[in-house]
Amino acid sequence: MSAGAPVVVLAGGTGGAKLARGMADVVGEDLVVIANTADDVEIYGAHVSPDPDLVTFWLADRIDARGWGLDGDTFAVMDGLRELGVEVWFNLGDRDLAIGIERARRLAQGARLTETLAELGRTLGIPGRVLPMCDEPVRTRVRAHGREWPFQEFMIRGGARGPVDGVAYDGAPDARPTPEVLDALAHARAIVIGPSNPLVSIGPILAVPGMRAALRAAPAPVVAVSPIVAGAVLKGPTAAFMAWAGQPVSAAGVAALYGDVLDGIVADEPVAHLPLLETDLLMADATGRERLARETLAFADGLRGG
Amino acid sequence: MSAGAPVVVLAGGTGGAKLARGMADVVGEDLVVIANTADDVEIYGAHVSPDPDLVTFWLADRIDARGWGLDGDTFAVMDGLRELGVEVWFNLGDRDLAIGIERARRLAQGARLTETLAELGRTLGIPGRVLPMCDEPVRTRVRAHGREWPFQEFMIRGGARGPVDGVAYDGAPDARPTPEVLDALAHARAIVIGPSNPLVSIGPILAVPGMRAALRAAPAPVVAVSPIVAGAVLKGPTAAFMAWAGQPVSAAGVAALYGDVLDGIVADEPVAHLPLLETDLLMADATGRERLARETLAFADGLRGG
Numbered sequence: 001m002s003a004g005a006p007v008v009v010l011a012g013g014t015g016g017a018k019l020a021r022g023m024a025d026v027v028g029e030d031l032v033v034i035a036n037t038a039d040d041v042e043i044y045g046a047h048v049s050p051d052p053d054l055v056t057f058w059l060a061d062r063i064d065a066r067g068w069g070l071d072g073d074t075f076a077v078m079d080g081l082r083e084l085g086v087e088v089w090f091n092l093g094d095r096d097l098a099i100g101i102e103r104a105r106r107l108a109q110g111a112r113l114t115e116t117l118a119e120l121g122r123t124l125g126i127p128g129r130v131l132p133m134c135d136e137p138v139r140t141r142v143r144a145h146g147r148e149w150p151f152q153e154f155m156i157r158g159g160a161r162g163p164v165d166g167v168a169y170d171g172a173p174d175a176r177p178t179p180e181v182l183d184a185l186a187h188a189r190a191i192v193i194g195p196s197n198p199l200v201s202i203g204p205i206l207a208v209p210g211m212r213a214a215l216r217a218a219p220a221p222v223v224a225v226s227p228i229v230a231g232a233v234l235k236g237p238t239a240a241f242m243a244w245a246g247q248p249v250s251a252a253g254v255a256a257l258y259g260d261v262l263d264g265i266v267a268d269e270p271v272a273h274l275p276l277l278e279t280d281l282l283m284a285d286a287t288g289r290e291r292l293a294r295e296t297l298a299f300a301d302g303l304r305g306g
Numbered sequence: 307m308s309a310g311a312p313v314v315v316l317a318g319g320t321g322g323a324k325l326a327r328g329m330a331d332v333v334g335e336d337l338v339v340i341a342n343t344a345d346d347v348e349i350y351g352a353h354v355s356p357d358p359d360l361v362t363f364w365l366a367d368r369i370d371a372r373g374w375g376l377d378g379d380t381f382a383v384m385d386g387l388r389e390l391g392v393e394v395w396f397n398l399g400d401r402d403l404a405i406g407i408e409r410a411r412r413l414a415q416g417a418r419l420t421e422t423l424a425e426l427g428r429t430l431g432i433p434g435r436v437l438p439m440c441d442e443p444v445r446t447r448v449r450a451h452g453r454e455w456p457f458q459e460f461m462i463r464g465g466a467r468g469p470v471d472g473v474a475y476d477g478a479p480d481a482r483p484t485p486e487v488l489d490a491l492a493h494a495r496a497i498v499i500g501p502s503n504p505l506v507s508i509g510p511i512l513a514v515p516g517m518r519a520a521l522r523a524a525p526a527p528v529v530a531v532s533p534i535v536a537g538a539v540l541k542g543p544t545a546a547f548m549a550w551a552g553q554p555v556s557a558a559g560v561a562a563l564y565g566d567v568l569d570g571i572v573a574d575e576p577v578a579h580l581p582l583l584e585t586d587l588l589m590a591d592a593t594g595r596e597r598l599a600r601e602t603l604a605f606a607d608g609l610r611g612g
Contacts, residue, residue, distance in 0.1 A: 044407045045351015074382045080404025084429055094400055098386025101350050123390055 005189035006032040007297060008220075012039075012051050012201020014067060014235055015227050015283075016194025017058040019296070022289030023192070024059055024127045026297055031128030032184040033059075036196070037113065038133075038140040038169055038204030041152045043090055044077070046100025047107055050152070051201065052117050052130050053099065060124035069093045089157050114178050131184065133205040136175040140200050141168045144240075151200060155237075162240025167199055169207040177211050185218045190300035193224035195281065198257045199241035206258070215261040221303035224258055225296055226251040226267035229281045264303050266296050275303055311495035312338040313603060314526075318345075318357050318507020320373060320541055321533050321589075322500025323364040325602070328595030329498070330365055330433045332603055337434030338490040339365075342502070343419065344439075344446040344475055344510030347458045349396055350383070352406025353413055356458070357507065358423050358436050359405065365432035375399045395463050420484050437490065439511040442481040446506050447474045450546075457506060461543075468546025473505055475513040483517050491524045496606035499530035501587065504563045505547035512564070521567040527609040530564055531602055532557040532573035535587045570609050572602050581609055 007027045009020045011034070020033045035052040042048070050068075057063040057070055064071045073093030081088050092100070103116045112135045121130055140151035142158075143166030149158050177185075185191060196202055206212055215222050228250055233239050239249045247253030251267035255274055264275035277299035283289040313333045315326045317340070326339045341358040348354070356374075363369040363376055370377045379399030387394050398406070409422045418441045427436055446457035448464075449472030455464050483491075491497060502508055512518055521528050534556055539545050545555045553559030557573035561580055570581035583605035589595040 045410055074380070074400075076380045076382050076400030077404045077407070080401035081408060083401070084404060084408050084426070086408055094380075094382030095386035095389070098383045098390060098392075101383070102387060102390050102392055104351055120390070 004030055005187055006030055006184045008032045008034060008184050008188045008191045009194050010034050010192070010202055010205050011055050011194040012036045012196030013054055014196075015225075016051075016196040016201065017055040017063075018283045018289050019192070019194045019225060019293055020055055021058045022283065022286075022291070022293030023297070025286070025290040026293045028127050030189070031059075032188075033128065033130045034133055034181055034184070034205060035117075035130055036133060036201050036204050038138045038200070039151050040137070040139070041090065041150070042104070044081075044092065044097060044100070045104060046092070046097055047104040048090075048092065048096075048100040049103065049113070049117070049132070052132055053096070053120070056117070056120055056124060056126055056130050059121075059126035059128065059130070062124060070095050090152060112178070114180055129180075131178065131180050133177065133181065133211070134175040134208050135178055136171060138169050138171040138175050138204055138208065140204055141170055142166070142200070143168075160237040162237060162243065164237075164240045164244040167203065167241065167244065169204045172204065172207040173209065175208045177208055177214055181211075182214055185214045185220075188218055188220035190297055190304075191215065191218055191220050191222040192296055192300065193222065193258060193262075195225040195227035197227065197236055197238045197241060198254050199238070199245055202258070206261070212261055221263040221300045222261050223264040223266060223277075223296060223300045223303065224254060224262055225292070226254050226265060226281065228254060228267070230268060264299060266292075266299060310336055311493055312336050312490045314338045314340060314490050314494045314497045315500050316340050316498070316508055316511050317361050317500040318342045318502030319360055320502075322502040322507065323361045323369075324589045324595050325498070325500045325531060325599055326361055327364040328589065328592075328597070328599030329603070331592070331596040332599050334433050336495070337365075338494075339434065339436045340439055340487055340490070340511060341423075341436055342439060342507050342510050344444045344506075345457050346443070346445070347396065347456070348410070350387075350398065350403060350406070351410060352398070352403055353410040354396075354398065354402075354406040355409070355419070355423070355438070358438055359402070359426070362423070362426055362430060362432055362436050365427075365434065365436070366430035368430060376401045396458060418484070420486055435486075437484065437486050439483065439487065439517065440481040440514050441484055442477060444475050444477040444481050444510055444514065446510055447476055448472070448506070449474075466543040468543060468549065470543075470546045470550040473509065473547065473550065475510045478510065478513040479515065481514045483514055483520055487517075488520055491520045491526075494524055494526035496603055497521065497524055497526050497528040498602055498606065499528065499564060499568075501531040501533035503533065503542055503544045503547060504560050505544070505551055508564070512567070518567055527569040527606045528567050529570040529572060529583075529602060529606045529609065530560060530568055531598070532560050532571060532587065534560060534573070536574060570605060572598075572605060
């Protein structure tokens with residue numbers, strides 16, 4: 001383990017973003033987040049990347065108290081669309097929209113998604129880096145209520161209600177981990193799968209061909225932080241997705257989904273045959289986020305010799 | 307002349323829009339504006355139609371005191387883009403952007419530009435109708451300062467400075483007047499060419515193949531309101547464009563550019579061999595706009611018997 005080796009966090013939305021924010025307090029610039037891009041949506045002429053941007057806003061201490069978007073953002077364009085009679089199902093602040101508009105412009109110019117996230121990170125002055133899992137478009141589609149939904153529509157228009165009858169990662173077969181992702185994994189001090197939805201936040205990352213192999217081949221230990229707290233899900237429709245996958249809503253169910261990439265798990269209940277750090281998974285504030293990140297990293301470091 | 311026959315105003319930017327607003331006071335719902343769309347620009351993921359929107363905002367009494375855009379609009383997205391390091395050369399308010407975003411979405415769905423302008427007009431509750439000159443993309447390009455500029459870039463980034471070395475209407479050969487435009491011209495009570503730049507505001511309208519023929523074939527008289535006031539141009543780079551076209555900055559120069567479509571001219575100086583309404587061309591306020599519109603319509607009505 002060399003000083004400066006990256007600590008990699010795989011993250012979807014809020015859970016992974018909070019852990020990444022805590023990890024930035026622990027390792028600063030050595031943090032590398034690999035973010036899910038399968039929730040990306042092209043709307044309002046913009047390319048919106050909800051998960052990478054949520055992580056970036058958290059790392060920049062710019063996340064709004066509502067839990068998404070930039071702090072203090074306004075919603076004049078959405079108000080304007082409503083005045084035009086548009087059904088605004090996907091709400092986006094004005095500065096958030098500016099980010100998505102500029103990203104769409106850069107992508108149309110031929111920039112990689114990786115570059116656009118790096119540019120945003122620099123502009124907002126975040127510690128470390130936020131990488132997309134791949135530069136190719138992968139999009140989660142959810143079968144529920146007798147139809148198939150793009151992920152954001154399922155979450156918002158579909159009310160994120162189960163039961164879930166299917167999950168697909170469109171485009172995944174043609175995607176590849178980026179060179180930046182492969183490099184971070186190969187040189188990592190530790191790799192942490194954040195407490196995000198295993199199916200729709202972490203699932204698309206693991207579905208990128210070559211990603212599981214890169215995780216298995218990485219010298220660093222791979223540990224997951226379970227999103228299941230006291231037998232329940234803190235946020236979002238994780239239970240319905242785990243039911244579809246035939247897994248219990250438990251740390252064991254999470255571990256089963258991640259399979260052989262895991263070297264250990266951070267949870268509040270044991271998982272058979274897997275090294276465990278049993279700890280409080282709540283991240284109620286900055287202290288809690290830093291604590292869970294520090295404990296998780298120490299746990300991973302301890303597995304390295306194992 | 308039947309009651310309810312349209313009074314058609316050909317308009318580019320501010321001059322034509324003000325006259326149209328005055329004409330709405332005179333004829334109300336019978337107003338039909340044929341607007342220049344060759345200044346349209348696709349930017350920020352939006353389809354922006356500066357001239358049709360300017361006319362629409364004037365007709366809705368929603369034009370901002372700055373002379374463009376919606377009254378009281380905010381600029382949060384432009385501020386956001388600047389914060390991202392984007393050079394914002396084309397300034398657009400948030401609600402104005404919402405209009406352009408929704409228009410781009412509708413056009414991508416297959417809607418005609420005509421439909422999108424009708425939808426905006428209904429939303430803003432304007433009297434009469436604003437029609438695009440055509441549904442096909444036509445774009446004015448200006449040669450100046452040793453390069454060729456898209457029109458908006460010439461006006462804003464190029465400072466609208468002459469000398470002008472060339473004007474082209476890209477796409478015009480493939481454009482046609484819409485059925486709505488042809489119907490309005492064929493059934494008009496009067497056709498008024500508004501006091502807009504003859505080369506870059508009215509020029510593209512007349513460059514649509516079939517438009518001049520439709521004007522000549524229309525039973526209604528066609529009269530132009532000169533944009534030249536007391537031998538000078540009130541607003542914009544008209545002089546540089548007229549110099550390029552080899553015409554004097556005078557009502558005679560304007561009449562020469564419009565050629566044989568004209569049955570009369572409203573100006574503050576005579577034009578040889580052309581019926582003239584000599585009057586005050588200033589439209590300083592609502593009273594002035596209504597006066598010039600009323601006088602122009604009476605002049606056109608008088609030519610009908612000639």
